[in-house]
Amino acid sequence: MNxxxxxxxxxxxxxxxxxxxxxxxxxxxxxxLSEIILQQTQVKQGLPxxxxxxxxxxxxxxxxxxxxxxxxxxxxxxxxxxxxxxLHHAAKTVVNTYNGEFPKTYKELLKLKGVGDYTAAAIASFxxxxxxxxxxxxxxxxxxxxxxxxxxINSTEGQKIFKEKAKILLDKKRPATHNQAIMEFGALMCKPxxxxxxxxxxxxxxxxxxxxxxxxxxxxxxxxxxxKRYFNYLIFQSEDKKWLIRQRLQKDIWQKLFExxxxxxxxxxxxxxxxxxxxxxxxxxxxxxxxxLNQETYKHVLTHQDIYADFWLIEISNFNEFSIxxxxxxxxxxxxxxxxxxxxxxxxxxxxILED
DNA sequence: AAGACGGGGTC
DNA sequence: GACCCAGTCTT
Numbered sequence: 001m002n003x004x005x006x007x008x009x010x011x012x013x014x015x016x017x018x019x020x021x022x023x024x025x026x027x028x029x030x031x032x033l034s035e036i037i038l039q040q041t042q043v044k045q046g047l048p049x050x051x052x053x054x055x056x057x058x059x060x061x062x063x064x065x066x067x068x069x070x071x072x073x074x075x076x077x078x079x080x081x082x083x084x085x086x087l088h089h090a091a092k093t094v095v096n097t098y099n100g101e102f103p104k105t106y107k108e109l110l111k112l113k114g115v116g117d118y119t120a121a122a123i124a125s126f127x128x129x130x131x132x133x134x135x136x137x138x139x140x141x142x143x144x145x146x147x148x149x150x151x152x153i154n155s156t157e158g159q160k161i162f163k164e165k166a167k168i169l170l171d172k173k174r175p176a177t178h179n180q181a182i183m184e185f186g187a188l189m190c191k192p193x194x195x196x197x198x199x200x201x202x203x204x205x206x207x208x209x210x211x212x213x214x215x216x217x218x219x220x221x222x223x224x225x226x227x228k229r230y231f232n233y234l235i236f237q238s239e240d241k242k243w244l245i246r247q248r249l250q251k252d253i254w255q256k257l258f259e260x261x262x263x264x265x266x267x268x269x270x271x272x273x274x275x276x277x278x279x280x281x282x283x284x285x286x287x288x289x290x291x292x293l294n295q296e297t298y299k300h301v302l303t304h305q306d307i308y309a310d311f312w313l314i315e316i317s318n319f320n321e322f323s324i325x326x327x328x329x330x331x332x333x334x335x336x337x338x339x340x341x342x343x344x345x346x347x348x349x350x351x352x353i354l355e356d
Numbered sequence: 357a358a359g360a361c362g363g364g365g366t367c
Numbered sequence: 368g369a370c371c372c373a374g375t376c377t378t
Contacts, residue, residue: 039372041373080362136373
């Protein structure tokens with residue numbers, strides 16, 4: 001049965017697989033890079049980032065020697081920015097601790113920052129053909145449906161059950177191909193919505209298909225408390241059209257990205273009188289002119305929060321007249337492009353050409 | 357064991 | 368609006 005399952009999967013895979021660059025190499029650096037980028041990210045979204053990273057950082061030494069801010073800039077727009085920070089950290093580990101050679105086993109790979117259970121198994125099997133099963137969202141779905149398992153895939157018990165199952169199913173003779181196959185199968189055939197069961201090579205033995213439970217499986221616990229946050233960005237603009245930005249360093253969203261001076265409020269505010277900021281005290285004590293630049297409040301949706309953002313213009317003669325704290329950087333419409341910024345800010349800049 | 361962490365795509 | 372995506376780390 002295991003052999004049948006894997007053989008059918010692999011036969012299907014060899015006929016139907018997509019042509020993806022990280023499948024053409026055994027280079028652990030490239031495989032690792034692709035796996036980090038593809039965490040919680042669709043191939044279509046990650047592919048251009050993979051190519052850009054490789055064009056800029058051809059090998060682990062180049063990446064380890066890079067400036068973190070440059071890596072963040074290259075990562076801009078991909079989300080889950082801890083991946084980029086951990087990527088850099090792990091690159092330095094490989095260079096400094098492993099003498100530039102990637103660890104060659106699942107167990108050792110697991111020690112790298114940002115490399116968890118899935119990614120360690122992916123690298124170990126793809127690059128070194130180690131017989132360890134990958135268990136990602138696709139694998140959970142395929143196994144859940146094929147065996148008709150309705151234990152929640154994101155429960156502790158579910159994780160254990162599905163990982164055991166994946167291990168039993170693995171074709172130990174060709175783990176790399178098997179792992180690629182089951183994930184590709186989940187991505188292209190056994191999709192979350194409207195899977196192609198009529199063309200599925202496994203449908204005759206698929207419990208979910210036979211019992212008409214495709215729509216019910218897999219089961220997933222949903223526990224998402226969303227909160228609303230209200231951001232008021234202050235665009236301090238000098239007469240020579242420069243703006244102040246600052247890096248986010250607190251333990252919060254967008255860590256290490258840059259943004260305009262920010263005041264968070266309990267709800268949307270109708271004027272700047274309702275908020276205060278250190279820079280307003282420093283630069284604009286005598287009631288400066290200000291206006292709201294955006295017509296509609298921006299709504300930016302994240303996993304755990306909805307952000308409502310307004311942008312306020314505060315015109316200043318010249319930053320040199322004031323003692324601006326050192327963590328602020330003055331940029332113009334060109335130089336701000338060098339900094340990693342959240343997509344929300346990027347959208348705003350693109351929609352409001354604040355130049356002449 | 358539960359929360360936090362982005363942005364894009366689909367239905 | 369709800370769900371999903373080649374998950375991991377922190378608390």
